[in-house]
Amino acid sequence: KNQVEQSPQSLIILEGKNCTLQCNYTVSPFSNLRWYKQDTGRGPVSLTIMTFSENTKSNGRYTATLDADTKQSSLHITASQLSDSASYICVVSAMTTDSWGKLQFGAGTQVVVTP
């Protein structure tokens, strides 16, 4: 079973509207959680990274939240633009002596913004 589950699998929204993506994880012990944006055929680009003590972080119109107690994170996109169409990937890092930066990847949420 994947240790990082994302929902919904895909999402279609109208340009200008807001949306929220969800990420639930079971990775333990927790080190940090990252949200990446991946355009089709390109490498992922980091949006935010949060550690245990951080519960919200913004990057322009993207705002990520983290509840380390319930092991949930969300990514909120405000006033969506056509360029927001992409896959959004939740990635969780475990702090173990042998992890060496190994990350647990969610399958991603495919967002399509329509005019």
Place this chain on the structure above:
Amino acid sequence: SQTIHQWPATLVQPVGSPLSLECTVEGTSNPNLYWYRQAAGRGLQLLFYSVGIGQISSEVPQNLSASRPQDRQFILSSKKLLLSDSGFYLCAWSRDRAYEQYFGPGTRLTVT
């Protein structure tokens, strides 16, 4: 600033042929380096990571191998490709295991 390069961008190879994908990083020294594969509609799967020259760790058994002949060069290879090797291959680097990973542009491999 740091940049990461991958080539080729796309590759079509017949089953049984060899493979060599290259990744180089500029603007940093002694980075952690990673090879990932992303199958269509799936999440990224870590294949190999390296914390230094000649130090390679494999995450999954497969017919692929990796090498790090220089500090900022990471190579993914295969002697004989399988159909199941098709996918999007991404190289990434980080300063340390706790730091953010930065991804290259990727290589689309199609094995026919």
